[in-house]
Amino acid sequence: MSAWxxxxxxxxxxxxxxxxxxxxxxxxxxxxxxxxxxVELLRGLPITWAQRIKRCLPAVRIAGxxxxxxxxARPQAGREEFRIHTAGIAIQMCIDRSGSMxxxxxxxxxxxxxxxxxxxxxxxxxxxxxxxxxxxxDDLIGLVAFGGFADAKCPPTLDHGALLEVLDTVHIPVPVLxxxxxxxxxxxxxxxxxxxxxxxxxxxVDRLKDLKTKSRVIVLLSDGENTAGVVxxxxxxxxxxxFGIRIYTIGVGSTGMAPFPTVDVFGREVxxxxxxxxxxxxxxxxxxxxxxxxxxxxxTKALQEIYAAIDRLEKTETEGRLYTxxxxxxxxxxxxxxxxVLLQVALGSTRLRGLP
Numbered sequence: 001m002s003a004w005x006x007x008x009x010x011x012x013x014x015x016x017x018x019x020x021x022x023x024x025x026x027x028x029x030x031x032x033x034x035x036x037x038x039v040e041l042l043r044g045l046p047i048t049w050a051q052r053i054k055r056c057l058p059a060v061r062i063a064g065x066x067x068x069x070x071x072x073a074r075p076q077a078g079r080e081e082f083r084i085h086t087a088g089i090a091i092q093m094c095i096d097r098s099g100s101m102x103x104x105x106x107x108x109x110x111x112x113x114x115x116x117x118x119x120x121x122x123x124x125x126x127x128x129x130x131x132x133x134x135x136x137x138d139d140l141i142g143l144v145a146f147g148g149f150a151d152a153k154c155p156p157t158l159d160h161g162a163l164l165e166v167l168d169t170v171h172i173p174v175p176v177l178x179x180x181x182x183x184x185x186x187x188x189x190x191x192x193x194x195x196x197x198x199x200x201x202x203x204x205v206d207r208l209k210d211l212k213t214k215s216r217v218i219v220l221l222s223d224g225e226n227t228a229g230v231v232x233x234x235x236x237x238x239x240x241x242x243f244g245i246r247i248y249t250i251g252v253g254s255t256g257m258a259p260f261p262t263v264d265v266f267g268r269e270v271x272x273x274x275x276x277x278x279x280x281x282x283x284x285x286x287x288x289x290x291x292x293x294x295x296x297x298x299x300t301k302a303l304q305e306i307y308a309a310i311d312r313l314e315k316t317e318t319e320g321r322l323y324t325x326x327x328x329x330x331x332x333x334x335x336x337x338x339x340x341v342l343l344q345v346a347l348g349s350t351r352l353r354g355l356p
Contacts, residue, residue, distance in 0.1 A: 064340025196229030
C-alpha cells in the first residue's frame with residue numbers, strides 16, 4: 001500500500017498569497033493598452049503561435065511558484081507494510097531410545113514399525129508442519145535422547161532442518177558383535193537398555209533455564225520406567241518448576257506384553273512377546289509438578305492427536321504492526337517549478353517580450 005504526507009505542511013499556506021497575487025497580476029496585465037488611431041487594419045492579421053504562448057506565460061509563472069511552494073512543504077511518499085512480529089517459545093524434546101522402544105506395536109501407513117520410528121515420524125510432522133500440523137517455524141526446538149544415559153543431541157534452535165537431520169541419527173542401541181558373534185560391548189549395551197528419565201529432564205532444564213522466551217516447555221516421551229541415572233525424576237521436576245519450565249509427558253504403549261523382533265535358531269527374524277511396563281505414575285508426577293499435562297499414546301493416531309493438543313496448548317504469540325517507510329520526493333516538485341519560473345522569465349525577456 002502507498003502512503004503520502006507533507007513533512008512541513010505549514011508552507012502550504014503560501015499558496016494563498018501566491019495564487020492570489022498571480023491572478024491579480026494577470027488582471028492588471030489585461031487592462032494595459034496602447035493608443036492607436038485605427039486598429040481595423042490589424043484585425044485581419046493571423047494570430048501567431050508566439051501570441052498564443054504569450055497568453056499562457058502568466059499561468060506558467062503561477063504554476064511554477066505553486067510547485068516551488070509544494071516542494072517547500074516537503075512531500076514524502078511512503079510504502080505501508082503490515083508486518084507480523086512473532087514471539088516464539090522454547091521446546092526441548094526428550095525422546096526415549098531405550099531397548100523397550102523396539103516394540104513393534106505402532107502401525108504406520110499399514111506397516112508395523114517400532115515405537116521409536118513412530119515417535120520420530122510424528123515429531124518430524126510437528127516441527128516441519130506436515131500432515132495436519134502447521135509447524136513451529138518461530139520456536140526454538142532442541143532434542144535430548146535418553147536411554148541409560150541422557151544425551152543432549154541438539155540445543156534449542158530455529159534451524160529446524162539441522163534439528164531433523166540430528167533426529168535421524170537417534171537409534172536404539174544395538175550390540176556390537178565380533179567375528180565369532182560374541183557381544184563385545186555387553187556392559188555398555190545393557191546400560192543403554194535402561195531408562196534415565198530424571199537425567200533427561202535435568203539435561204533439558206539445563207538447556208532451557210537461561211533462554212529469554214515467552215514460554216519454556218519440555219515434551220518427554222517414554223515407554224518405560226526410571227531405572228537408571230543419577231537424578232531422580234522428583235528432583236528434576238522440582239528444578240523445572242523452579243525455573244518456570246512446564247513439562248508435557250507422553251506415555252508410549254502400555255503395561256503388558258508387546259511384540260519384539262528377535263532372531264530364532266535358524267537366523268530368521270521373528271516376533272516374540274515380551275513384558276513391558278509403563279510407569280504412568282512418574283510421568284504424571286512430572287506433569288503435575290510443573291503445571292503441564294500427561295498424555296497416553298497407544299498407537300500412532302493417538303500420538304498425532306497428543307502432539308496436536310500440545311500444539312494448541314503452546315501457541316506462539318503473534319502481533320501485527322503497520323509500518324510505513326517514507327522517502328523525500330520534493331525534487332519532483334521543485335525542479336519542474338523552477339523550470340516553469342525560469343522558462344517564463346526567459347521567454348518574457350526575449351522572444352515573447354512585450355511592450356512596457
